[in-house]
Amino acid sequence: MKKLVILGAGAGGTMMANHLVKKLNKKEWSITVIDQERKHYYQAGFLFIPFGSYTAKNVTKQIAQYLPKGIEHLNIRVDLIKPEENKLIFSDGKEFEYDILIAATGCRIIPSEVEGLDGIGWRKDIFDFYTVEGATALAEKLNGWEGGNLVVHLAEMPIKCPVAPLEFVFLVDWFLTKRGKRENTKLTYVTPLSGAFTKEKTSEILGHMLTDKNIEIVADFAVEKVDPEAKVLHSYDEKTVPYDLLVSIPTNMGDELYEKSGMGDDLNFIPTEKHTLKAKNYENIFVIGDASDLPASKAGSVAHAQSEVLTENILRHIKGEELLQDFDGHANCFIESGFGQGFLIDFNYDVPPVQGTFPVPGIGPFSLLKETRMNHMGKLIMKWMYWNIILKGVKIPFMTSKMSLKGKKL
Numbered sequence: 001m002k003k004l005v006i007l008g009a010g011a012g013g014t015m016m017a018n019h020l021v022k023k024l025n026k027k028e029w030s031i032t033v034i035d036q037e038r039k040h041y042y043q044a045g046f047l048f049i050p051f052g053s054y055t056a057k058n059v060t061k062q063i064a065q066y067l068p069k070g071i072e073h074l075n076i077r078v079d080l081i082k083p084e085e086n087k088l089i090f091s092d093g094k095e096f097e098y099d100i101l102i103a104a105t106g107c108r109i110i111p112s113e114v115e116g117l118d119g120i121g122w123r124k125d126i127f128d129f130y131t132v133e134g135a136t137a138l139a140e141k142l143n144g145w146e147g148g149n150l151v152v153h154l155a156e157m158p159i160k161c162p163v164a165p166l167e168f169v170f171l172v173d174w175f176l177t178k179r180g181k182r183e184n185t186k187l188t189y190v191t192p193l194s195g196a197f198t199k200e201k202t203s204e205i206l207g208h209m210l211t212d213k214n215i216e217i218v219a220d221f222a223v224e225k226v227d228p229e230a231k232v233l234h235s236y237d238e239k240t241v242p243y244d245l246l247v248s249i250p251t252n253m254g255d256e257l258y259e260k261s262g263m264g265d266d267l268n269f270i271p272t273e274k275h276t277l278k279a280k281n282y283e284n285i286f287v288i289g290d291a292s293d294l295p296a297s298k299a300g301s302v303a304h305a306q307s308e309v310l311t312e313n314i315l316r317h318i319k320g321e322e323l324l325q326d327f328d329g330h331a332n333c334f335i336e337s338g339f340g341q342g343f344l345i346d347f348n349y350d351v352p353p354v355q356g357t358f359p360v361p362g363i364g365p366f367s368l369l370k371e372t373r374m375n376h377m378g379k380l381i382m383k384w385m386y387w388n389i390i391l392k393g394v395k396i397p398f399m400t401s402k403m404s405l406k407g408k409k410l
């Protein structure tokens, strides 16, 4: 019996288990899914926790509940990979062999990468919302907020869900307005990028929205350190931004196991072939989701698009056939803009966010690059879609893994 191992049972790993269990010959292949956690988080829901719209409970389920029958599930941390021996080393020292490995370990925030960020101010007046604990602590802080200097800060790219910091600043504007605290609050968005977002046209639109909402943008800010006593952010070129409350998106990194195993880049992301999803340096290791170094967005929607291509490529690898070059970097992201409105953007490696309708050409119901109520509804519906359709690998009509240009224009 040959062994296919999926390392990580978050968004990408769970989708792969659900796809592959239907496709692999059970007499020849076993599937093992390994995760250090027992809980699976709907991370897109973390955005809403600081504003009291969701709680931790609303975004948490058991990993086992979403894995298919007929696979093995191990709840343990993998500390090391020995790719030349096709072996994993668990945190209890045991070894585990594989024939094919799918790395689906995602990425996480590492606050210690910025001096002073996780010091005396952490979870006192410096918060994150990229973890369930951070988002929950921030909810409590915002609940008692009377006003002051609120700074939303993005340390460095890449981060998962690159639109989430902007969504946060739009939502905090809405939240404080609703509570009568907006007039007492100066909102500042600090980013290492030269504009609001990574994509030019979208950056222009969202940049205008920041200005319209009286949110100051400080661009090209390469953070050097945080002084938690003086409550000031410092950049390498000696710019400073004072804060009373700092909401930071710290450096995002892949799991440290790739550093130990000599498999990762500087940020512990795995060098991956852009179109096939095979790890660049290994014939029997594939990567899905945030763990790769691909220039695609680190988003659940991207892992969803990748899961279809990767399933086909795993089957081709097993048959000794050439891999499909079919992953085009397709990403599809709802962007909350506050006051019950939202945007939707659709793009890939080569095509910037387009205008038009989604998913049905000429019909919608969602509008691309436009602020609508329906797009906001779409964002809210995603939670149900995630647990009931997306994780289970169920095909969604009109949703294609490759970006379609039908009914869309640049």
Ligand SMILES: Cc1cc2nc3c(=O)[nH]c(=O)nc-3n(C[C@H](O)[C@H](O)[C@H](O)COP(=O)(O)OP(=O)(O)OC[C@H]3O[C@@H](n4cnc5c(N)ncnc54)[C@H](O)[C@@H]3O)c2cc1C
Binding pocket: 007, 008, 009, 010, 011, 012, 013, 034, 035, 036, 037, 042, 043, 044, 045, 046, 047, 076, 077, 078, 079, 104, 105, 106, 107, 129, 130, 131, 160, 161, 164, 255, 257, 288, 289, 290, 291, 298, 299, 300, 301, 302, 303, 333, 334
């Ligand atoms: C605030 C926020 C908002 C977001 N909003 C959106 C959105 O609106 N739309 C969207 O598409 N995406 C969004 N995302 C991004 C989305 O959640 C991620 O891109 C997606 O979860 C990535 O899936 P993954 O499988 O790569 O990693 P994950 O889902 O993070 O899963 C990784 C799994 O690997 C396990 N693991 C890691 N290392 C080890 C190890 N050494 N041993 C054992 N197990 C290990 C972890 O425990 C984890 O369960 C958001 C993310 C955040 C934080």
